[in-house]
Amino acid sequence: MTEENKEVCKPQNAPTSPLPIKKAADVRPQARRRRWLIWSFFIFVLLPVVLGTIYTTFIASDRYVTHAGFSIRSMTENSGGDLLGAFTGLVGKGSTTSDAYMVLKYLESREVVERLENDISFREIYGSEEIDIFSRLPANREIEKVTKYWERRISVSFNPTSGIINFEVQAFSAEDSQRVAKLLLEYVQELINTLSETARMDAVHYAEVEVKRYETRLLDILKRVQTFRENEESIDPSVSAMAQIEMLSAMEKELIELRTRIAILEQSVDENAPSLRSLHRQEKALEDEIKAKGGGLNKEGFPEGLSAQLSQYESLQVEKDFAQRAYASALASLETARIEAGRRQRFLAVYEKPALPEYPLYPRKILYPVLIIIISVVLWGVGILMAYAIRDHIS
Numbered sequence: 573m574t575e576e577n578k579e580v581c582k583p584q585n586a587p588t589s590p591l592p593i594k595k596a597a598d599v600r601p602q603a604r605r606r607r608w609l610i611w612s613f614f615i616f617v618l619l620p621v622v623l624g625t626i627y628t629t630f631i632a633s634d635r636y637v638t639h640a641g642f643s644i645r646s647m648t649e650n651s652g653g654d655l656l657g658a659f660t661g662l663v664g665k666g667s668t669t670s671d672a673y674m675v676l677k678y679l680e681s682r683e684v685v686e687r688l689e690n691d692i693s694f695r696e697i698y699g700s701e702e703i704d705i706f707s708r709l710p711a712n713r714e715i716e717k718v719t720k721y722w723e724r725r726i727s728v729s730f731n732p733t734s735g736i737i738n739f740e741v742q743a744f745s746a747e748d749s750q751r752v753a754k755l756l757l758e759y760v761q762e763l764i765n766t767l768s769e770t771a772r773m774d775a776v777h778y779a780e781v782e783v784k785r786y787e788t789r790l791l792d793i794l795k796r797v798q799t800f801r802e803n804e805e806s807i808d809p810s811v812s813a814m815a816q817i818e819m820l821s822a823m824e825k826e827l828i829e830l831r832t833r834i835a836i837l838e839q840s841v842d843e844n845a846p847s848l849r850s851l852h853r854q855e856k857a858l859e860d861e862i863k864a865k866g867g868g869l870n871k872e873g874f875p876e877g878l879s880a881q882l883s884q885y886e887s888l889q890v891e892k893d894f895a896q897r898a899y900a901s902a903l904a905s906l907e908t909a910r911i912e913a914g915r916r917q918r919f920l921a922v923y924e925k926p927a928l929p930e931y932p933l934y935p936r937k938i939l940y941p942v943l944i945i946i947i948s949v950v951l952w953g954v955g956i957l958m959a960y961a962i963r964d965h966i967s
Contacts, residue, residue: 609956616955617948624944633704634932636746638753641738641924644668644675644764647915671767671918672737675760676728679739682719684759691755694718697748698725707744726756736923746929753926764920772913779909783902790895797888827858 646668678684688694698721699709709721728739741756743749834851841848 612956613952616952617945620948621941621945625941627706628935628940629937631704632935633702633707633744635707635742635744635934636749636929636931637740637742637933638746638749638926638929639738639740639924640753640757640922640926641736642757642760642920642922643735643737644671644918645735645921646918668735668918669732671764672730672735674767675737675763676730678763679726679728679756679760680719680723682715684756685715685719685722687759688752688755692748692751694722697743697752700744703744738924741926742934750926750928757922757926761920764918768916768918771916771918775913775916776906776909779902779906783899783906786895786899786902790892790899793888793891793895797892800885800888823858823861827855830855830858 685694695709695711695713695718699711701708709718713721725742726739727742728737730737739753739756741749741753743752830851834848834855837845837848837851
């Protein structure tokens with residue numbers, strides 16, 4: 573029988589071939605993916621959650637927290653302001669605001685760490701063997717790394733609207749936490765006092781320099797006046813000049829009268845008459861006396877010998893008066909600068925002093941495991957989605 577006849581002879585109701593069955597090669601990748609998901613969930617979710625919970629609950633050392641709050645005030649802070657200042661809250665707080673930000677940086681600085689090391693043995697407090705290995709400060713660390721560690725143990729905040737600074741210090745015992753916070757408050761007080769003193773000295777320094785300069789100038793001119801008086805042997809040349817002017821005026825008046833009498837007498841008597849000769853002798857004597865007193869008065873009415881002397885003395889007097897007025901003005905400016913510097917003085921207003929904590933706030937033994945679960949699940953889910961997206965893109 574041929575093949576064609578066999579096909580014809582097949583019964584009409586013969587069963588069809590069964591559906592295709594999945595091969596083992598198709599089943600294995602799905603099983604591997606399921607196993608990979610299970611293992612990845614175990615490694616990236618369960619293991620971190622278990623380890624984190626064990627650490628925060630049984631291993632991590634308790635950390636006590638001490639709070640403190642203060643603000644930097646100035647005597648000249650303005651209570652009023654414009655509309656913008658009312659909304660921003662920055663009215664009259666320019667210098668104190670900059671000082672507040674300076675304090676924020678100072679509390680986390682290397683200088684604070686070094687001062688704490690000198691005052692309370694910072695490395696011993698935070699590097700004790702009783703502290704868990706992940707929280708303690710390793711021994712023999714460089715100061716830069718110690719400063720980085722300190723930045724994790726202090727939290728500082730500043731409210732520009734109210735001007736209030738808050739900080740909290742973490743330590744592994746309640747007493748150490750309070751002691752460190754008290755020292756920090758003392759350090760800030762010293763810093764503010766230093767800034768205030770520096771600002772006061774800067775404000776007064778220029779005025780003091782001006783007073784010193786005008787004082788030197790005044791002393792110089794007074795010394796020159798004294799030298800002039802000693803050389804001229806006269807306390808006040810103007811008074812001497814006035815007396816000499818009066819005397820010379822009287823003598824010249826007398827000389828004029830004498831010459832008038834001589835002129836009249838010459839018309840009536842002989843030249844060798846005793847009376848006329850007597851008058852000539854009086855005239856000559858009076859002329860010699862006038863010459864001895866300075867040679868008479870010049871066109872301005874001053875004695876010839878005292879004119880230059882008076883001019884020099886008056887010039888010294890003008891310089892002296894100007895130097896005295898300038899010195900008095902400089903003294904007034906210095907006093908004003910000192911008053912203004914006193915009004916600008918800054919001080920620390922503490923509203924929350926460091927108190928002894930009674931309960932450790934860290935670690936958060938419930939919150940931290942919950943956060944670890946959430947973060948681990950989220951990261952694991954994102955990683956799985958990315959892996960599947962990459963696989964689909966490649967296939």
